[in-house]
Amino acid sequence: MEKVVSGIRPTGNLHLGNYFGAVTSFVRMQDDYDCYFFIADWHSLTTHPKPDNIQQSTYTILAEYLACGIDPEKSVIYMQSDVKEVLELYLYLNMNAYLGELERVTTFKEKARKQPDNVNAGLLTYPTLMAADILIHRALKVPVGKDQEQNMEMARKCARRFNNIYGLDFFPEPQSFHFSEKAIKIPGLDGSGKMGKSEGNCIYLKDDAKTIQKKVMKAVTDSGPTVPCSPKPEVIENLFTFLNIVSTPDTVQYFEDKWNDCSIRYGDLKKQLAADIVAYTEPIRQRIEQFSADRDLLRSVARRGAEMATESAQKTLSEVRHIIGFR
């Protein structure tokens, strides 16, 4: 079976961007692929050098993974920091990664702008650690949202370069994966392009109905269409993007028609959208509470995941050492 790898940083709870951009694919892929889903706790140190309680944050994501339907009987679920082999591969990949290309990565430039006092080497080499996460299992597919495309390009570059330097075809070039035609970007409802933790505009899977209603009702809109069938401005397009994901086709069509004949009432649209988001997230929210309370289960899932991921990683790493010439 083809191998699949992906991960999420434990810098907060899972939000709808994580969920629709990545986690729904994790869940759908686990029947047909050999899946490795991890919690990228080392990566979180690039922005949060002194985490409040990293152990708690990683267990939070683990409980949320399980609540979303990632099944430890089907997928290997593990903490990045439990698989030390990743670090050795990261070192080898860094030996062949160049300052210029790392400095050109957009997320590096953005983060460097956001945290000018902490432009650390981990931030610069974020893409090579990500490449090591993927290549350590020689994965072919990586379910990620649109914002990870440049990092994925770097992962392919790392694989190609390793193969070229040592003159063999060892690492496959991993591809981003999504079930939709295009990679998904879940927008923020505050008028900013993307839903994200650092944007502070997230709707979380663990939010209750009231919180979700409040957040959706605050979504930015405009004064409404005046010309029939006019194109939608970005903030309105964002609301429809959400509707398309969580509502029925009939509901979407209803509001499309209302938009097209200029009779749309944004209050109605938001109420419907909030109700449809809640219908989607409420069962997950309940399961998050159940799994979060079961520490023993979380510990045993993490322990077993660490063993299985390490076994797969050791296989790759011993071949890599051999290829480079370490005996």
Ligand code: TYM
């Ligand atoms: P992170 O933690 O920022 O996000 C986790 C996943 O959620 C997706 N995502 C979104 N998708 C659509 N719309 C959004 N608004 C949105 N916000 C977040 C991200 O695309 C991602 O798939 N670098 C990764 C973590 C990582 C990783 C890896 C991923 C480390 N090593 C190896 C895959 C393979 C990251 O920062 O994700």
